[in-house]
Amino acid sequence: TARPTGSLLDGLDPDQRAAAELTAGQVLIVAGPGTGKTRTLTHRLAHLVLERDVPAEHCLAITFTRRACAELRERLAALAGEHAGRITVATFHALGLGVLREQHDRVGRSARFGVADDAQRLAVLGELIGDGTERQARRLLADVSSAKRTLAGRTASSASTPSPVDPDLADLVARYDQALRARDLVDFDDLIALPVTLLSADPDLVAHYRDRFRWICVDEYQDVDELQYLLLRLLTPADGNLCAIGDPDQAIYAFRGADVGFFLRFQEDFPTARLVHLTRNYRSSKVIVAGALAAIAPSSLVPGRELHAMRVQPSADRIHVRSCVDEEAEAQFVVREIDTLLGGSSFHSRDSGRVDSDGFAHGVSFSDIAVLYRTDAQARPIAAALAREGLPFQKRSHDRLAEHPGVREVLRHLPAPTASEVEHTPLRVLVDRAAQQAGEAVARGTGLTTVDDTPDEAGRGLVAAVREAADLLAPLADAHRAAGEHERLRAFLGFLSELRLGAEVDTWDPRADRISLLTLHAAKGLEFPVVFLVGCADGTLPLRWPGASDEAAAEAEAEERRLFFVGVSRAQTHLYLSHPARRSRNGQRQDVRPSPFLAALGPELLDRGSDPARPRGGGRSQQLRLL
Ligand code: ATP
Numbered sequence: 091t092a093r094p095t096g097s098l099l100d101g102l103d104p105d106q107r108a109a110a111e112l113t114a115g116q117v118l119i120v121a122g123p124g125t126g127k128t129r130t131l132t133h134r135l136a137h138l139v140l141e142r143d144v145p146a147e148h149c150l151a152i153t154f155t156r157r158a159c160a161e162l163r164e165r166l167a168a169l170a171g172e173h174a175g176r177i178t179v180a181t182f183h184a185l186g187l188g189v190l191r192e193q194h195d196r197v198g199r200s201a202r203f204g205v206a207d208d209a210q211r212l213a214v215l216g217e218l219i220g221d222g223t224e225r226q227a228r229r230l231l232a233d234v235s236s237a238k239r240t241l242a243g244r245t246a247s248s249a250s251t252p253s254p255v256d257p258d259l260a261d262l263v264a265r266y267d268q269a270l271r272a273r274d275l276v277d278f279d280d281l282i283a284l285p286v287t288l289l290s291a292d293p294d295l296v297a298h299y300r301d302r303f304r305w306i307c308v309d310e311y312q313d314v315d316e317l318q319y320l321l322l323r324l325l326t327p328a329d330g331n332l333c334a335i336g337d338p339d340q341a342i343y344a345f346r347g348a349d350v351g352f353f354l355r356f357q358e359d360f361p362t363a364r365l366v367h368l369t370r371n372y373r374s375s376k377v378i379v380a381g382a383l384a385a386i387a388p389s390s391l392v393p394g395r396e397l398h399a400m401r402v403q404p405s406a407d408r409i410h411v412r413s414c415v416d417e418e419a420e421a422q423f424v425v426r427e428i429d430t431l432l433g434g435s436s437f438h439s440r441d442s443g444r445v446d447s448d449g450f451a452h453g454v455s456f457s458d459i460a461v462l463y464r465t466d467a468q469a470r471p472i473a474a475a476l477a478r479e480g481l482p483f484q485k486r487s488h489d490r491l492a493e494h495p496g497v498r499e500v501l502r503h504l505p506a507p508t509a510s511e512v513e514h515t516p517l518r519v520l521v522d523r524a525a526q527q528a529g530e531a532v533a534r535g536t537g538l539t540t541v542d543d544t545p546d547e548a549g550r551g552l553v554a555a556v557r558e559a560a561d562l563l564a565p566l567a568d569a570h571r572a573a574g575e576h577e578r579l580r581a582f583l584g585f586l587s588e589l590r591l592g593a594e595v596d597t598w599d600p601r602a603d604r605i606s607l608l609t610l611h612a613a614k615g616l617e618f619p620v621v622f623l624v625g626c627a628d629g630t631l632p633l634r635w636p637g638a639s640d641e642a643a644a645e646a647e648a649e650e651r652r653l654f655f656v657g658v659s660r661a662q663t664h665l666y667l668s669h670p671a672r673r674s675r676n677g678q679r680q681d682v683r684p685s686p687f688l689a690a691l692g693p694e695l696l697d698r699g700s701d702p703a704r705p706r707g708g709g710r711s712q713q714l715r716l717l
């Protein structure tokens with residue numbers, strides 16, 4: 091199809107455009123929330139392929155979650171059409187998996203090696219250490235995991251100053267790795283660690299991948315960990331084309347080994363790198379942008395952080411702050427307020443096309459609303475209150491789905507095709523069968539859904555994931571129909587491993603018209619017109635770990651503040667910060683103070699609820715009928 095004349099980059103502002111046009115060498119894009127980092131990344135890739143004639147096969151886009159990958163692919167398809175399909179869009183783990191599939195014999199695995207889930211890892215470790223509680227085994231598994239990462243980092247980089255690894259632990263790691271290998275398995279850490287080890291020992295292999303991926307873009311670069319960083323360095327020659335994008339103030343994965351230090355030293359690593367700042371925020375109202383800036387100010391890692399609100403709004407809402415008696419009352423507050431927004435604001439405008447005073451062009455729909463929280467447990471009272479009111483919602487859990495009993499059941503029922511089946515059955519049939527069997531397993535396992543029935547919810551999410559992947563694979567299946575057994579087997583195994591990788595992440599469907607319940611971590615990169623951030627209470631946000639040293643506690647508090655910043659900056663027009671004055675934990679009721687983070691927000695930005703209650707509208711039943 092013909093594109094209108096003019097560049098793809100016309101959809102960008104001058105700074106974004108400059109960043110997208112710097113396609114040679116290294117570029118670091120440092121920018122706050124809502125400044126169009128992700129948008130710039132997609133336009134840059136589309137521009138490279140369509141307007142600079144770079145073969146799509148040479149482009150690699152990396153981001154951190156499968157969902158973010160799916161969104162990137164979708165946005166790229168909209169911009170670059172069929173070319174987009176040939177750009178590699180992957181998480182670090184999926185990229186590592188791809189390398190290992192190609193190089194399996196060099197790590198002593200067959201072409202059909204599997205990715206171990208937690209149950210399999212525990213079983214392997216259990217056999218090595220003999221008796222012990224599951225809790226002990228889990229703790230040991232965490233130690234093994236971090237030792238593995240340290241050891242792999244050490245082989246790959248002479249520059250790093252590794253923390254010492256206890257010799258007994260190193261010995262256990264060696265035996266554990268041996269056992270995995272004997273079972274033709276790799277674990278999650280291996281997906282990055284093995285490619286890093288392989289590449290750092292083999293210049294020819296490095297040259298091979300450097301030649302394939304000549305343009306690399308990484309979104310959310312502030313959250314790389316050491317091994318991911320090393321992998322990226324191995325893939326990028328000194329004069330390579332690398333574009334790293336991120337916001338140090340949104341670094342929220344230190345607890346998982348991410349280190350914002352890699353972002354901060356980008357210009358030392360690449361002395362000729364260009365630096366671009368984006369400062370225009372296209373997401374949020376003026377008040378919310380001001381609130382976000384105030385929230386991060388005490389621990390910002392970006393000197394002189396600038397963020398200018400570009401959204402023009404007729405009657406901007408202030409940030410609503412509410413103190414509630416307890417968590418039940420807080421949940422009721424959220425539901426009441428949602429009711430008002432859905433009913434009161436602008437049902438009629440769907441017909442008239444009128445933009446109402448709140449700035450909603452089409453009335454508020456369920457998918458416009460997100461409820462965010464620090465820890466998964468906080469979702470319970472909210473989910474229960476929404477369910478009582480009959481409001482549709484979807485919860486995105488940050489847990490490893492593969493660990494839910496229901497999901498384990500589903501994965502157990504996914505077919506492992508025999509070699510002969512693979513040879514004689516069209517891939518499409520195998521995939522359909524996987525989807526159907528997964529569905530049956532869920533139905534058998536759990537029955538009706540209730541609010542707290544997480545396994546069922548998770549299981550349904552997995553089925554959705556299987557189905558989604560099966561769409562995804564249909565063209566592949568056609569392409570491989572003529573191909574040999576080897577190709578088909580690889581495609582199918584790739585699909586199953588992808589599924590296991592993906593099983594970690596997503597029950598959440600961005601297109602469903604439901605209210606989103608998300609942890610702050612899961613909300614990163616997303617935006618919603620209406621955001622409720624619940625549990626803004628001391629001890630919840632910031633969450634505190636007893637017994638930490640002063641220095642560690644200060645670090646942890648800074649990261650909690652960045653999480654608060656991430657939460658505040660998800661909102662486009664309406665932001666509610668609420669806290670319970672009392673909460674129960676382990677059967678104990680305790681009084682809690684509001685979060686100290688709230689104090690950073692100036693009173694001129696806030697609405698503390700002294701206004702008379704807004705009139706309740708009556709439009710919700712009509713809104714529901716529209717679904
Ligand atoms: P985050 O730090 O939260 O990941 P981001 O910097 O990646 O944010 P995007 O998600 O890319 O920001 O963009 C935020 C919103 O602003 C999106 O709705 C996007 O479409 C819009 N936007 C970005 N740039 C422009 C522009 N030049 N003109 C109009 N809208 C824009």
Ligand code: MG
Pocket residue numbers: 127128615
């Ligand atoms: Mg983004």
